[in-house]
Amino acid sequence: GVYISEFNTALDFGWNTIAYVEGGRGLQQNVNEGSSSYNLLIHDNIIHDTQLDGIVMTTVDPSKGPVEIYNNLIYNTGTGPANAENSGTWTCMNLEAYDPSGYGPGSGNYQVYNNTLYNCGNWTDPPYDDSEGMLIFEPVSGTSKGMTLTNNIVCASTVSPYCADSNACHSTSGSNNIFYGNEAAPTNSSITDSINSNPDLTSLSTPNFQLESGSPAINAGVTESIVVTDFQGLTRPQGTAYDIGAYEVYGGGGGSTMTLSASPTSLAFGSVVDRSNSSLQTTLTPPGNSDVSI
Numbered sequence: 001g002v003y004i005s006e007f008n009t010a011l012d013f014g015w016n017t018i019a020y021v022e023g024g025r026g027l028q029q030n031v032n033e034g035s036s037s038y039n040l041l042i043h044d045n046i047i048h049d050t051q052l053d054g055i056v057m058t059t060v061d062p063s064k065g066p067v068e069i070y071n072n073l074i075y076n077t078g079t080g081p082a083n084a085e086n087s088g089t090w091t092c093m094n095l096e097a098y099d100p101s102g103y104g105p106g107s108g109n110y111q112v113y114n115n116t117l118y119n120c121g122n123w124t125d126p127p128y129d130d131s132e133g134m135l136i137f138e139p140v141s142g143t144s145k146g147m148t149l150t151n152n153i154v155c156a157s158t159v160s161p162y163c164a165d166s167n168a169c170h171s172t173s174g175s176n177n178i179f180y181g182n183e184a185a186p187t188n189s190s191i192t193d194s195i196n197s198n199p200d201l202t203s204l205s206t207p208n209f210q211l212e213s214g215s216p217a218i219n220a221g222v223t224e225s226i227v228v229t230d231f232q233g234l235t236r237p238q239g240t241a242y243d244i245g246a247y248e249v250y251g252g253g254g255g256s257t258m259t260l261s262a263s264p265t266s267l268a269f270g271s272v273v274d275r276s277n278s279s280l281q282t283t284l285t286p287p288g289n290s291d292v293s294i
Helices: none
Strands: 002-005 009-014 017-021 027-030 038-043 046-050 055-057 067-070 073-077 093-096 107-113 116-118 135-138 144-150 153-155 172-175 178-180 261-263 283-285
Touching (some): 002 009, 093 107, 135 144
Parallel strands (some): 017 046, 067 107, 107 144, 144 172, 153 178
């Protein structure tokens, strides 16, 4: 769908929809010639219905500048079948530790925050092992790169492992993620404070995936300074802590009354004859483009 090719730095890729990609990935970053890329922000995108990965990134050096992936909604990616070259992987997100030929080994971690990942890598007939799942991190000998997962919802089908490397999430660290749908959370000791229960998403058929009241994701995350708003622009946090996933619940999930702004704030009807009608209009706007029922 979108290819970020060759050396790039200071790239901000946000608020896009990539969908219905046949034969390849939704978003790919790769350097063939030149040094690894860095200072990359991939955020607030909807990526869905791709034959291969939703996101694949191969050649970055986070030690030179952050590589951060946050507030994205990725679903129904990696659905197969194989592409014409019979290569690649089938995931929500495939992050790799390669360096371009002729350049020294990079280091540091991909930072993956507050994403909602749903039903990826569910193709049941991949051409080789450990090629499908919700997430892949591919370590490379001689490098010290990894993946940090924080505040993510990873909601898998029963046929899709959370991590394709035997579901252990090698070279991966982090905390406060929800893993649901394919038995227990990953066993890697560097991934702490995981929640292994239904995140209670509001919609599984449209790009909504907000949190129901009572979701275990509400107020269960940790503060990430770069993620100051949620997917729809609502300030984080609303409650006592960040919510897990791409969406924050207005009012912190405590049943607070939503305050709407009005424009204009008052209406003057003047003199109206008894038993007649007079109409004026005001516009009510919820905070952060939240849904509201009246």
